[in-house]
Amino acid sequence: MNWSHPSVHPVEAPPLIITDGVGGANNNNNAVVAGGAERVRMKDVQGMPGTSGGLILRICQFVFAASSLSIMASTSDFISVTAFCYLVAAVGLQCLWSLSLALVDIYALLVRRCLRNCRIVSLFAIGDGITSTLTFAAACASAGITVLISNDLGICGQNHCTRFETATAMAFISWCAAAPSFLLNFWSLASR
Amino acid sequence: MNWSHPSVHPVEAPPLIITDGVGGANNNNNAVVAGGAERVRMKDVQGMPGTSGGLILRICQFVFAASSLSIMASTSDFISVTAFCYLVAAVGLQCLWSLSLALVDIYALLVRRCLRNCRIVSLFAIGDGITSTLTFAAACASAGITVLISNDLGICGQNHCTRFETATAMAFISWCAAAPSFLLNFWSLASR
Structure with missing residues:
Protein backbone atom coordinates (compact mmCIF):
# COMPACT_ATOMS: atom_id res chain seq x y z
CA MET A 1 0.00 0.00 0.00
CA MET A 42 -4.89 18.17 3.75
CA LYS A 43 -3.45 21.51 4.68
CA ASP A 44 0.00 21.61 6.28
CA VAL A 45 -0.50 22.42 9.96
CA GLN A 46 2.49 22.32 12.32
CA GLY A 47 1.87 19.44 14.71
CA MET A 48 0.44 17.06 12.12
CA PRO A 49 2.28 13.90 11.00
CA GLY A 50 5.25 14.62 8.75
CA THR A 51 5.85 18.17 10.03
CA SER A 52 8.64 19.40 12.27
CA GLY A 53 6.03 20.53 14.83
CA GLY A 54 4.61 17.00 14.85
CA LEU A 55 8.09 15.56 15.41
CA ILE A 56 8.67 17.94 18.36
CA LEU A 57 5.34 16.87 19.92
CA ARG A 58 6.26 13.19 19.50
CA ILE A 59 9.70 13.72 21.06
CA CYS A 60 8.10 15.56 24.03
CA GLN A 61 5.58 12.74 24.49
CA PHE A 62 8.33 10.13 24.38
CA VAL A 63 10.76 11.96 26.68
CA PHE A 64 8.20 12.71 29.41
CA ALA A 65 6.57 9.26 29.21
CA ALA A 66 10.01 7.60 29.43
CA SER A 67 10.92 9.84 32.41
CA SER A 68 7.67 8.92 34.15
CA LEU A 69 8.28 5.22 33.48
CA SER A 70 11.85 5.25 34.73
CA ILE A 71 11.11 7.33 37.86
CA MET A 72 8.16 5.15 38.84
CA ALA A 73 10.05 1.92 38.08
CA SER A 74 12.97 3.15 40.24
CA THR A 75 10.77 2.97 43.37
CA SER A 76 10.78 -0.46 44.97
CA ASP A 77 7.17 -0.45 46.18
CA PHE A 78 5.21 0.79 43.16
CA ILE A 79 4.19 -2.81 42.45
CA SER A 80 2.04 -2.95 45.59
CA VAL A 81 -0.33 -0.25 44.24
CA THR A 82 -2.45 -1.17 41.20
CA ALA A 83 -2.71 2.44 39.97
CA PHE A 84 1.09 2.80 39.87
CA CYS A 85 1.44 -0.49 37.95
CA TYR A 86 -1.18 0.81 35.52
CA LEU A 87 0.79 4.07 35.18
CA VAL A 88 3.91 2.11 34.25
CA ALA A 89 1.96 0.11 31.64
CA ALA A 90 0.23 3.17 30.18
CA VAL A 91 3.33 5.35 29.87
CA GLY A 92 5.20 2.33 28.47
CA LEU A 93 2.60 2.08 25.71
CA GLN A 94 2.80 5.86 25.19
CA CYS A 95 6.60 5.58 24.86
CA LEU A 96 6.34 2.87 22.19
CA TRP A 97 3.62 4.70 20.23
CA SER A 98 5.37 8.09 20.35
CA LEU A 99 8.76 6.63 19.45
CA SER A 100 7.28 4.77 16.46
CA LEU A 101 5.55 7.89 15.18
CA ALA A 102 8.64 10.04 15.80
CA LEU A 103 10.60 7.62 13.56
CA VAL A 104 7.86 7.83 10.90
CA ASP A 105 8.00 11.65 11.13
CA ILE A 106 11.80 11.65 10.78
CA TYR A 107 11.51 9.41 7.70
CA ALA A 108 8.81 11.66 6.19
CA LEU A 109 10.88 14.79 6.83
CA LEU A 110 14.10 13.24 5.47
CA VAL A 111 12.62 11.95 2.22
CA ARG A 112 10.15 14.87 2.00
CA ARG A 113 7.09 12.70 1.81
CA CYS A 114 3.64 13.82 2.88
CA LEU A 115 1.86 11.59 5.41
CA ARG A 116 -1.41 13.48 5.43
CA ASN A 117 -3.84 11.25 3.63
CA CYS A 118 -7.12 10.07 5.02
CA ARG A 119 -6.22 6.53 6.07
CA ILE A 120 -2.97 7.37 7.78
CA VAL A 121 -4.49 10.34 9.64
CA SER A 122 -7.41 8.10 10.79
CA LEU A 123 -4.91 5.54 12.08
CA PHE A 124 -2.88 8.21 13.88
CA ALA A 125 -6.02 9.85 15.34
CA ILE A 126 -7.33 6.53 16.73
CA GLY A 127 -3.91 5.57 18.12
CA ASP A 128 -3.38 9.01 19.66
CA GLY A 129 -6.90 8.96 21.12
CA ILE A 130 -6.36 5.57 22.79
CA THR A 131 -2.83 6.18 24.09
CA SER A 132 -3.53 9.72 25.34
CA THR A 133 -6.73 8.59 27.12
CA LEU A 134 -4.86 5.71 28.80
CA THR A 135 -1.99 8.00 29.85
CA PHE A 136 -4.39 10.61 31.22
CA ALA A 137 -6.40 7.97 33.12
CA ALA A 138 -3.21 6.52 34.64
CA ALA A 139 -1.91 9.97 35.57
CA CYS A 140 -5.23 10.87 37.25
CA ALA A 141 -5.37 7.57 39.18
CA SER A 142 -1.77 8.04 40.35
CA ALA A 143 -2.48 11.65 41.29
CA GLY A 144 -5.44 10.48 43.39
CA ILE A 145 -3.24 7.98 45.26
CA THR A 146 -0.35 10.45 45.64
CA VAL A 147 -2.63 13.12 47.13
CA LEU A 148 -4.16 10.48 49.45
CA ILE A 149 -0.72 9.39 50.69
CA SER A 150 0.81 12.84 51.09
CA ASN A 151 -2.10 15.13 52.05
CA ASP A 152 -4.96 13.00 53.40
CA LEU A 153 -2.99 10.33 55.30
CA GLY A 154 0.34 12.17 55.70
CA ILE A 155 2.43 8.99 55.46
CA CYS A 156 5.17 10.31 53.18
CA GLY A 157 7.79 9.12 55.68
CA GLN A 158 7.11 5.48 54.74
CA ASN A 159 6.68 6.14 50.99
CA HIS A 160 8.56 7.66 48.04
CA CYS A 161 6.13 10.57 47.76
CA THR A 162 8.49 12.80 45.78
CA ARG A 163 9.16 10.13 43.16
CA PHE A 164 5.47 9.24 42.88
CA GLU A 165 4.60 12.92 42.43
CA THR A 166 7.36 13.46 39.86
CA ALA A 167 6.33 10.38 37.85
CA THR A 168 2.69 11.53 37.90
CA ALA A 169 3.66 15.06 36.80
CA MET A 170 5.75 13.65 33.93
CA ALA A 171 2.78 11.52 32.80
CA PHE A 172 0.56 14.63 32.83
CA ILE A 173 3.10 16.56 30.74
CA SER A 174 3.30 13.65 28.30
CA TRP A 175 -0.50 13.74 28.00
CA CYS A 176 -0.35 17.53 27.43
CA ALA A 177 1.89 16.84 24.41
CA ALA A 178 -0.25 13.89 23.21
CA ALA A 179 -3.60 15.71 23.34
CA PRO A 180 -2.69 18.31 20.64
CA SER A 181 -1.56 15.48 18.33
CA PHE A 182 -4.94 13.78 18.74
CA LEU A 183 -6.95 16.99 18.35
CA LEU A 184 -4.99 18.10 15.27
CA ASN A 185 -5.35 14.69 13.60
CA PHE A 186 -9.06 14.54 14.48
CA TRP A 187 -9.57 18.10 13.22
CA SER A 188 -7.81 17.46 9.93
CA LEU A 189 -9.75 14.21 9.50
CA ALA A 190 -13.03 16.07 9.96
CA SER A 191 -12.04 18.99 7.72
CA ARG A 192 -10.74 16.87 4.83
CA MET B 1 -27.42 38.04 19.63
CA MET B 42 -24.08 22.19 9.45
CA LYS B 43 -25.51 18.80 8.65
CA ASP B 44 -28.06 17.29 11.03
CA VAL B 45 -26.30 14.51 12.91
CA GLN B 46 -28.10 12.78 15.77
CA GLY B 47 -26.24 13.68 18.96
CA MET B 48 -25.60 17.29 18.00
CA PRO B 49 -27.28 20.22 19.80
CA GLY B 50 -30.95 20.60 18.92
CA THR B 51 -31.49 16.96 17.91
CA SER B 52 -33.36 14.27 19.83
CA GLY B 53 -30.13 12.19 19.95
CA GLY B 54 -28.36 15.17 21.54
CA LEU B 55 -31.14 15.50 24.12
CA ILE B 56 -30.87 11.78 25.00
CA LEU B 57 -27.09 12.13 25.48
CA ARG B 58 -27.61 15.18 27.73
CA ILE B 59 -30.22 13.36 29.82
CA CYS B 60 -27.88 10.35 30.21
CA GLN B 61 -25.02 12.63 31.27
CA PHE B 62 -27.23 14.39 33.79
CA VAL B 63 -28.83 11.24 35.25
CA PHE B 64 -25.56 9.36 35.75
CA ALA B 65 -23.69 12.42 37.05
CA ALA B 66 -26.53 13.14 39.50
CA SER B 67 -26.54 9.47 40.61
CA SER B 68 -22.77 9.58 41.16
CA LEU B 69 -23.09 12.82 43.12
CA SER B 70 -25.90 11.58 45.36
CA ILE B 71 -24.32 8.16 46.02
CA MET B 72 -20.93 9.70 46.91
CA ALA B 73 -22.54 12.43 49.02
CA SER B 74 -24.55 9.79 50.93
CA THR B 75 -21.32 8.34 52.40
CA SER B 76 -20.27 10.09 55.57
CA ASP B 77 -16.50 9.83 55.06
CA PHE B 78 -16.01 10.94 51.44
CA ILE B 79 -14.88 14.34 52.71
CA SER B 80 -11.70 12.84 54.20
CA VAL B 81 -10.40 11.83 50.73
CA THR B 82 -9.49 14.67 48.33
CA ALA B 83 -10.20 12.59 45.21
CA PHE B 84 -13.76 11.85 46.36
CA CYS B 85 -14.38 15.56 47.10
CA TYR B 86 -13.07 16.34 43.62
CA LEU B 87 -15.44 13.72 42.17
CA VAL B 88 -18.40 15.40 43.87
CA ALA B 89 -17.33 18.81 42.50
CA ALA B 90 -16.70 17.49 38.96
CA VAL B 91 -19.96 15.54 38.62
CA GLY B 92 -21.78 18.51 40.17
CA LEU B 93 -20.42 20.72 37.38
CA GLN B 94 -21.29 18.02 34.82
CA CYS B 95 -24.87 17.93 36.19
CA LEU B 96 -25.29 21.69 35.83
CA TRP B 97 -23.80 21.79 32.33
CA SER B 98 -25.80 18.80 31.05
CA LEU B 99 -29.05 20.04 32.57
CA SER B 100 -28.57 23.50 31.01
CA LEU B 101 -27.88 22.03 27.59
CA ALA B 102 -30.76 19.57 27.90
CA LEU B 103 -33.10 22.54 28.51
CA VAL B 104 -31.61 24.34 25.49
CA ASP B 105 -32.16 21.17 23.42
CA ILE B 106 -35.78 20.88 24.60
CA TYR B 107 -36.37 24.54 23.68
CA ALA B 108 -34.78 24.01 20.24
CA LEU B 109 -36.86 20.90 19.60
CA LEU B 110 -40.11 22.52 20.77
CA VAL B 111 -39.80 25.68 18.69
CA ARG B 112 -38.02 23.84 15.84
CA ARG B 113 -35.00 26.07 15.85
CA CYS B 114 -31.60 24.98 14.64
CA LEU B 115 -28.69 25.45 17.09
CA ARG B 116 -25.95 24.39 14.73
CA ASN B 117 -24.12 27.56 13.86
CA CYS B 118 -20.44 28.09 14.31
CA ARG B 119 -20.38 30.14 17.52
CA ILE B 120 -22.82 28.00 19.44
CA VAL B 121 -21.12 24.76 18.41
CA SER B 122 -17.71 26.22 19.44
CA LEU B 123 -19.16 27.14 22.84
CA PHE B 124 -20.69 23.68 23.28
CA ALA B 125 -17.49 21.93 22.13
CA ILE B 126 -15.32 23.90 24.59
CA GLY B 127 -17.79 23.36 27.44
CA ASP B 128 -18.16 19.67 26.68
CA GLY B 129 -14.36 19.29 26.42
CA ILE B 130 -13.78 20.90 29.82
CA THR B 131 -16.60 19.16 31.71
CA SER B 132 -15.97 15.72 30.22
CA THR B 133 -12.21 15.97 30.93
CA LEU B 134 -12.90 16.99 34.56
CA THR B 135 -15.44 14.17 35.01
CA PHE B 136 -13.06 11.60 33.50
CA ALA B 137 -10.15 12.81 35.66
CA ALA B 138 -12.31 12.63 38.80
CA ALA B 139 -13.61 9.16 37.89
CA CYS B 140 -10.05 7.90 37.28
CA ALA B 141 -8.75 9.36 40.56
CA SER B 142 -11.67 7.81 42.48
CA ALA B 143 -11.15 4.50 40.72
CA GLY B 144 -7.47 4.55 41.77
CA ILE B 145 -8.46 5.11 45.43
CA THR B 146 -11.28 2.55 45.30
CA VAL B 147 -8.98 -0.14 43.89
CA LEU B 148 -6.35 0.76 46.52
CA ILE B 149 -8.89 0.40 49.36
CA SER B 150 -10.60 -2.77 48.15
CA ASN B 151 -7.88 -4.75 46.35
CA ASP B 152 -4.46 -3.49 47.50
CA LEU B 153 -5.19 -2.79 51.19
CA GLY B 154 -8.34 -4.94 51.63
CA ILE B 155 -9.93 -2.56 54.16
CA CYS B 156 -13.48 -2.58 52.81
CA GLY B 157 -14.76 -3.50 56.27
CA GLN B 158 -14.01 0.03 57.51
CA ASN B 159 -15.11 1.82 54.33
CA HIS B 160 -18.15 2.16 52.06
CA CYS B 161 -16.44 0.33 49.18
CA THR B 162 -19.65 -0.55 47.34
CA ARG B 163 -20.89 3.03 47.35
CA PHE B 164 -17.50 4.39 46.29
CA GLU B 165 -17.36 1.87 43.44
CA THR B 166 -20.94 2.63 42.34
CA ALA B 167 -20.35 6.40 42.39
CA THR B 168 -17.15 5.93 40.36
CA ALA B 169 -18.92 3.69 37.83
CA MET B 170 -21.74 6.24 37.44
CA ALA B 171 -19.17 8.99 36.82
CA PHE B 172 -17.52 6.81 34.12
CA ILE B 173 -20.91 6.19 32.45
CA SER B 174 -21.63 9.94 32.55
CA TRP B 175 -18.27 10.54 30.83
CA CYS B 176 -19.12 7.89 28.22
CA ALA B 177 -22.22 9.93 27.36
CA ALA B 178 -20.32 13.26 27.46
CA ALA B 179 -17.44 12.19 25.18
CA PRO B 180 -19.66 11.63 22.07
CA SER B 181 -21.20 15.10 22.57
CA PHE B 182 -17.72 16.64 22.60
CA LEU B 183 -16.45 14.61 19.63
CA LEU B 184 -19.56 15.33 17.55
CA ASN B 185 -19.41 19.07 18.26
CA PHE B 186 -15.66 19.14 17.56
CA TRP B 187 -16.15 17.15 14.34
CA SER B 188 -18.93 19.41 13.08
CA LEU B 189 -16.89 22.49 13.99
CA ALA B 190 -13.94 21.17 11.95
CA SER B 191 -16.10 20.06 9.00
CA ARG B 192 -18.12 23.29 8.74
Missing part, protein backbone atom coordinates in the same frame (compact mmCIF):
# COMPACT_ATOMS: atom_id res chain seq x y z
CA ASN A 2 1.28 3.44 -0.91
CA TRP A 3 0.04 5.52 2.00
CA SER A 4 2.51 8.34 1.63
CA HIS A 5 3.07 10.44 -1.47
CA PRO A 6 5.59 13.09 -2.55
CA SER A 7 4.85 16.34 -0.78
CA VAL A 8 6.20 18.64 -3.48
CA HIS A 9 6.69 17.33 -7.05
CA PRO A 10 5.93 15.62 -9.38
CA VAL A 11 2.21 15.01 -9.56
CA GLU A 12 1.34 11.87 -11.52
CA ALA A 13 -1.33 13.47 -13.71
CA PRO A 14 -2.51 17.02 -14.26
CA PRO A 15 -5.39 17.86 -11.92
CA LEU A 16 -8.77 17.75 -13.63
CA ILE A 17 -10.69 19.68 -11.01
CA ILE A 18 -9.29 22.01 -8.41
CA THR A 19 -11.95 23.58 -6.28
CA ASP A 20 -11.46 25.84 -3.33
CA GLY A 21 -13.59 25.59 -0.23
CA VAL A 22 -17.04 27.07 0.00
CA GLY A 23 -17.16 30.74 1.00
CA GLY A 24 -14.70 31.64 3.68
CA ALA A 25 -15.64 28.64 5.76
CA ASN A 26 -13.83 25.96 3.78
CA ASN A 27 -10.71 27.87 2.79
CA ASN A 28 -8.48 25.17 4.26
CA ASN A 29 -9.72 22.48 1.90
CA ASN A 30 -8.16 21.56 -1.40
CA ALA A 31 -9.36 18.56 -3.33
CA VAL A 32 -7.47 17.33 -6.35
CA VAL A 33 -9.23 14.73 -8.47
CA ALA A 34 -6.57 13.21 -10.69
CA GLY A 35 -6.84 10.37 -13.17
CA GLY A 36 -10.30 9.32 -11.97
CA ALA A 37 -9.05 8.50 -8.45
CA GLU A 38 -10.00 11.00 -5.82
CA ARG A 39 -7.23 12.40 -3.65
CA VAL A 40 -7.71 14.53 -0.67
CA ARG A 41 -4.76 16.74 0.29
CA ASN B 2 -29.40 35.76 17.35
CA TRP B 3 -27.47 32.52 17.69
CA SER B 4 -30.25 30.19 16.66
CA HIS B 5 -32.21 30.38 13.43
CA PRO B 6 -35.26 28.62 12.00
CA SER B 7 -34.39 25.07 11.04
CA VAL B 8 -36.97 24.73 8.23
CA HIS B 9 -38.69 27.85 6.88
CA PRO B 10 -38.72 30.72 6.12
CA VAL B 11 -35.31 31.95 5.00
CA GLU B 12 -34.89 35.69 5.38
CA ALA B 13 -33.55 36.32 1.89
CA PRO B 14 -33.21 34.13 -1.18
CA PRO B 15 -29.82 32.41 -1.19
CA LEU B 16 -27.36 34.05 -3.54
CA ILE B 17 -24.89 31.22 -3.68
CA ILE B 18 -25.52 27.61 -2.78
CA THR B 19 -22.48 25.49 -3.22
CA ASP B 20 -22.10 21.86 -2.39
CA GLY B 21 -18.93 20.51 -0.86
CA VAL B 22 -15.83 19.78 -2.87
CA GLY B 23 -15.74 16.43 -4.68
CA GLY B 24 -17.11 13.60 -2.59
CA ALA B 25 -15.15 14.63 0.43
CA ASN B 26 -17.23 17.61 1.50
CA ASN B 27 -20.69 16.35 0.61
CA ASN B 28 -21.90 17.09 4.13
CA ASN B 29 -21.32 20.82 3.84
CA ASN B 30 -23.83 23.38 2.72
CA ALA B 31 -23.04 27.06 2.81
CA VAL B 32 -25.69 29.64 2.20
CA VAL B 33 -24.47 33.18 1.68
CA ALA B 34 -27.50 35.40 2.10
CA GLY B 35 -27.72 39.19 2.08
CA GLY B 36 -23.96 39.65 2.29
CA ALA B 37 -23.69 37.87 5.67
CA GLU B 38 -22.14 34.45 5.53
CA ARG B 39 -24.07 31.61 7.18
CA VAL B 40 -22.76 28.18 7.69
CA ARG B 41 -25.36 25.42 8.02
